Amino acid sequence: MVVEIAVVDAELAALYNGPGTESAPAYERVKQLIVSQINAGRWQEGDQLPSENQLVGALGLSRMTINRALRELSAEGLVVRLMGVGTFVAATKTASSLFEVKNIADEIQQRGHRHRTEVVYVREEDADPANAFIRDSIRGKVFHSLMIHYEDDTPIQLEDRFVNPAEAPGYLDQDFTQQTPNHYLSVEAPLTRGEHVVEAILASPEECRLLHIERAEPCLMIRRRTWSSRGLVSAARLVHPGSRNRLEGTFGTG
Template sequence: MQNKVESMLKPKFAQIKQHIIGKIKSTEWAEHSRIPSENELAEQFAVSRMTARRAVTELSEAGVLTRNQGIGTFVASFKSQSSLLEIRNIADEVKERGGMYSCNPVLLESINAIAPIAIALGVEVDSIVYHSVLVHLENENPLQVEERFVNPKFAPAYLQQNFELITPHEYLCQVAPLTEARHTVEAVSPNAEMCNWLALYNEEPCLQVIRRTWSANDIVSFTRLVSPGSKYRLGGHLTFKHKK
């Protein structure tokens, strides 16, 4: 009864989103199947088409739905999708898809930076840096391994954080707001340790993102993100303005 009351108190567009996600989760609407049009959703929920469009647009931006101009809107591939053009918090990505996010911290430690790490962070070789390895999960299934090296100068309390409650991305944005990021993307073959973290019983290609982030003119972190190719993808949308 309480859940029903809470649902009724939600804005109409949020109710429509919840309805769509529920249909997908129950498998009533399968991957790549066409969903009702905005007009049909507006009529079903007794709202304006603009309200229905907001719900569909937000789910499309979250990678839950895909739009095909002139044809309709469809349930997206069940691969999780992240934007290559912006840095987003993985917990937010999972929640926007209607999933349950959780995290398994594997390692939190201080280390002496070897040459490649020192160069990536812009610090002296053998200086102390923070090192973390986390496994991000969606609906209790491993989705991504995050290995991160952090310059303690910008996040002195990094190792004291509870990363089951806050992601490294969220924490670092609080203490050292990001101003720049550079990344490279490639396909890699996971080693035995990575297969164990990602629960890969049959070795498969993985998507690896190497990313460095800056706050002002200083490098804050150097990160390696690895996800199974069958579960994750990167996407983006660009709009170009042409001079008349």
């Protein structure tokens, strides 16, 4: 649903200028206004908010002020900004496993949502000796895939994966719109060991374009390597928009 700004212009202006708001900076008052509409259930998960230009007109503020408010709400995970499309009320952050190697399609389906994959490329390349991620384990040729995983219509993970041809010789022949690399590799070369490294990053301009996020949005990146009993199977770089994901895991013996 798109929020009809023409209907709520006067109400938004009244809320923005309501009692007790005068001392707060303008961008904070805009944030409070939007949050109040979300908390009241007036703007619900997936609803498209009024555009920056519409909010400028309704509230009589500068575009810079509105942009800052929306940018901060996006960083806080309350809204999702899709370049060239608009700003939407965010869903509750999706949870991704930290300590287990799970199939992202299964995780999404368990949440009652639809998974789909957009394959950017799957190809054979010369193994780059400068790539420390695979340098000591894969020599000669390497399979390289890049794809985006969607939850319903929202991109939630960029998967950049190198695969050892000796462990999965049929990798290039798979249709990864029908199964994920994780599913295929777990059958072809069952996992015996894994390694995770988690970092907070800013994605590259091309990655931002593919994930439909702005350049300033922080991301969570997992570097994941998996081994079978015969050797390294794959090395993946998984990039998650920070406003759309959280990582969780448990540990201990109790």
